[in-house]
Amino acid sequence: MNWxxxxxxxxxxxxxxxxxxxxxxxxxxxxxxxxxxxxxxPLTLHIQKGWxxxxxxxxxxxxxxxSSPCNSALPAGTYxxxxxxxxxxxxxxxxxxxxxxxxxxxxxxxxxxxxxMIGYGLIVGGPLLGGFLWLPHATQDVGPSDGAQDERxxxxxxxxxxxxxxxxxxxxxxxxPDRALIRIVPMSRTGDVSWSSERAFDAMLPTGLEASYxx
Numbered sequence: 487m488n489w490x491x492x493x494x495x496x497x498x499x500x501x502x503x504x505x506x507x508x509x510x511x512x513x514x515x516x517x518x519x520x521x522x523x524x525x526x527x528p529l530t531l532h533i534q535k536g537w538x539x540x541x542x543x544x545x546x547x548x549x550x551x552x553s554s555p556c557n558s559a560l561p562a563g564t565y566x567x568x569x570x571x572x573x574x575x576x577x578x579x580x581x582x583x584x585x586x587x588x589x590x591x592x593x594x595x596x597x598x599x600x601x602x603m604i605g606y607g608l609i610v611g612g613p614l615l616g617g618f619l620w621l622p623h624a625t626q627d628v629g630p631s632d633g634a635q636d637e638r639x640x641x642x643x644x645x646x647x648x649x650x651x652x653x654x655x656x657x658x659x660x661x662x663p664d665r666a667l668i669r670i671v672p673m674s675r676t677g678d679v680s681w682s683s684e685r686a687f688d689a690m691l692p693t694g695l696e697a698s699y700x701x
Contacts, residue, residue: 517561522554605659612652620645
């Protein structure tokens with residue numbers, strides 16, 4: 487075997503080894519550390535695995551990963567993450583996020599339960615306040631030329647406006663959902679970008695640092 491043949495065989499072997507190593511690394515799960523931010527209760531991280539039928543409606547099919555704080559691993563890829571609190575139905579992120587390197591996954595669950603409660607209060611309180619305002623004038627006997635007629639008309643429209651605003655505003659507030667925010671911070675590669683489920687700008691940062699800008 488001459489020098490050229492030996493060199494060619496060595497190069498082929500090296501290429502095959504590199505290909506095998508690359509495939510092996512690609513198949514290895516990505517390690518993650520999941521942390522809950524601004525949460526007084528443990529958060530459970532989920533990933534969406536397709537869709538399922540729920541009484542005729544198509545809803546996300548969630549698979550739990552782990553509860554904060556915790557360590558886990560996921561295959562490299564692009565995911566839609568979700569967060570849940572105390573076993574409730576998960577709330578998904580608005581966008582999908584790529585998971586490429588070992589990372590810290592930081593989840594923040596924003597509850598709008600108080601906003602929804604205020605909405606229900608407006609639905610009940612708006613019509614009640616409008617009715618309370620109109621009731622004395624509804625039972626008042628005034629003549630067509632009486633000066634109180636104008637006051638009665640103004641009060642009537644004000645009562646209708648208050649009741650309508652309470653109903654419409656309350657119904658809008660009762661359907662405001664909770665929000666799940668996820669930030670991916672790579673742990674081991676200097677200069678990687680921090681990916682966020684919020685609309686963010688990209689910033690080249692050292693390991694462990696992150697930045698996001700919400701429009």
